[in-house]
Amino acid sequence: MSDHPTNSQSLSNSAPTDTLFAKIVRREIPAKIVYQDEFVTAFHDISPAAPVHILVVPNKIIPTLNDATPEDEQLLGKLMLTAQRLAKELGIDKSGYRVLMNVNHDGGQVVYHIHLHLIGGRPLGRMVSRAD
């Protein structure tokens, strides 16, 4: 599953007008939404990597972190603070958790609508200890 613009919109360089996550934001396809406001939506990952696995997405489509602009500064902060608040609400703030964003192919991005993964509820180990 990939909704990268180069797949779904042939060779167009324009931003995609729709994504899987935009459909979830508009509640056109089902998801277990845990938080939504005017700017962001958070819902359970359909294929959780841990007991807690929430995706926090901006309501507006930004395909990858590379496409974010200075105008998005507040929105990006809001994604982080939403993840922080949900971690508290879901009781994993003290035990610990991981927040990450995959970018493009090598980063493992599959859905081209930026999203933070909030993952926790079990020891996650060290993901990166050195660059090689």
Ligand code: AMP
């Ligand atoms: P990424 O690889 O960072 O693009 O992550 C995409 C994530 O979206 C994966 O963890 C998927 O399990 C998750 N995902 C895909 N489709 C859905 C869906 N319909 N509802 C909730 N999560 C989804």
